[in-house]
Amino acid sequence: MRVAFTLNGKAVEAEVEPRTLLVDLLRQTLLLSGTHVGCDTGQCGACTVHLDGRAVKSCLVLAVQADGRTVLTIEGVAAGEALHPLQEAFRDRHALQCGFCTPGMIMSGLDLVTHLDKADETAIREGLAGNLCRCTGYRPIIEAIAACIGEKG
Ligand code: FES
Ligand code: FES
Structure with a gap:
């Protein structure tokens, strides 16, 4: 399946399986390893990103659920060299x-x-x-x- 969404202000597209987790798409396919995996079971919050402006645990979100939406990861929080x-x-x-x-x-x-x-x-x-x-x-x-x-x- 193809997913297309806005990631840290830029349009991205990727091929995923229906079962692919958003955290795996971010880390393994899009190589944004700032989003961490501490438990993979929704308990630790290390994988938290924003989906349409709200915090979600990306190990509990399917990559296909991001289709057409806006994702912000830790890599997109600072403005260049300027920290948030x-x-x-x-x-x-x-x-x-x-x-x-x-x-x-x-x-x-x-x-x-x-x-x-x-x-x-x-x-x-x-x-x-x-x-x-x-x-x-x-x-x-x-x-x-x-x-x-x-x-x-
Ligand atoms: S990796 Fe622990 S809540 Fe997602
Ligand atoms: S787990 Fe070490 S600073 Fe929070």
């Missing part, structure tokens, strides 16, 4: 240790930064419930997201 403010907030607050969970945390965090009106810690915690950090650095991650929401004014 959320990426800067993660860096400034040491919100990453080994970095394995970080792409997924950034993509889920970006959804929260976009859709939350205020930096409510409970809402941020709930929004991150599907993202696991094996280094357990949740406090600075929450603070980085809250700071970025606060900067929205």
Whole structure:
């Protein structure tokens, strides 16, 4: 089957099997390895990307479901050399240790930064419930997201 969609602002097309997962299309065919695979069963959130502007776990989405839609991965978050403010907030607050969970945390965090009106810690915690950090650095991650929401004014 042929799928065509917008990936990080550019039109892409690929041949996939009906059972191909979006995460495998991104990593193996399109060679965007910033989207990580921690569990393959929808539990860790390392594979989080945006589909039409909302965070989804790409190991739970079929590649064909992206057809005609817009996908954003961690590779598309920065503007060239300029980090996104959320990426800067993660860096400034040491919100990453080994970095394995970080792409997924950034993509889920970006959804929260976009859709939350205020930096409510409970809402941020709930929004991150599907993202696991094996280094357990949740406090600075929450603070980085809250700071970025606060900067929205
Ligand atoms: S790899 Fe998708 S949730 Fe863990
Ligand atoms: S920083 Fe290591 S898994 Fe989160």
